[in-house]
Structure formats: structure tokens, C-alpha cells
Amino acid sequence: MMSELIDNCPLCAGAKKSGITVFSVDLGFGVVMVRNVPATVCSQCGADWISDEVAQQLESIVEEAKLKHHQVEVSTFPLSAPAPMQ
Numbered sequence: 001m002m003s004e005l006i007d008n009c010p011l012c013a014g015a016k017k018s019g020i021t022v023f024s025v026d027l028g029f030g031v032v033m034v035r036n037v038p039a040t041v042c043s044q045c046g047a048d049w050i051s052d053e054v055a056q057q058l059e060s061i062v063e064e065a066k067l068k069h070h071q072v073e074v075s076t077f078p079l080s081a082p083a084p085m086q
């Protein structure tokens with residue numbers, strides 16, 4: 001079997017692939033959702049894994065959302081690829 005850097009899903013042994021997931025956290029007073037989060041996703045059961053780097057960025061998004069104190073805050077993950085400004 002050809003496994004490269006990515007190993008198989010520990011839950012179902014399905015193949016992991018890079019993809020996009022939605023991260024959500026309940027802060028008590030409200031919920032923060034971050035869409036478009038880069039993750040490793042199991043192609044079989046849909047379990048996802050987020051890298052430390054991404055997790056750190058999510059943390060700062062959550063911190064920001066806490067300050068806003070909205071009941072529902074939906075963000076889109078700021079991809080590192082340069083976004084066109086115009």
C-alpha cells in the first residue's frame with residue numbers, strides 16, 4: 001500500500017486527504033463558527049484534523065469573537081494565500 005506523509009484515519013482506516021472543514025466552538029454566551037478552515041479530512045467518515053498552525057490562527061479568531069460578544073459569529077478562515085485587494 002502506498003502511504004505517503006499522510007497516514008490513514010484512526011477511526012475507520014479510510015484515506016486522509018487535505019480539505020476544508022468548519023470549526024465551531026461554544027463560548028457559553030454564543031457560538032463562533034469559522035468556515036473554510038484547511039484541514040486533513042477522512043474521505044470515508046469525514047473526521048477532520050487541524051494543524052497546530054491553523055489551530056493557533058483559529059484561537060486568535062475566537063479571541064476576537066469573544067470581544068464582539070455576538071451570540072453567533074461566523075468567520076471565514078483567512079487563507080495565507082494573498083487575497084486580491086481590489
Ligand SMILES: [Zn+2]
Nearest residue numbers: 009012042045
Ligand atoms: Zn475515517
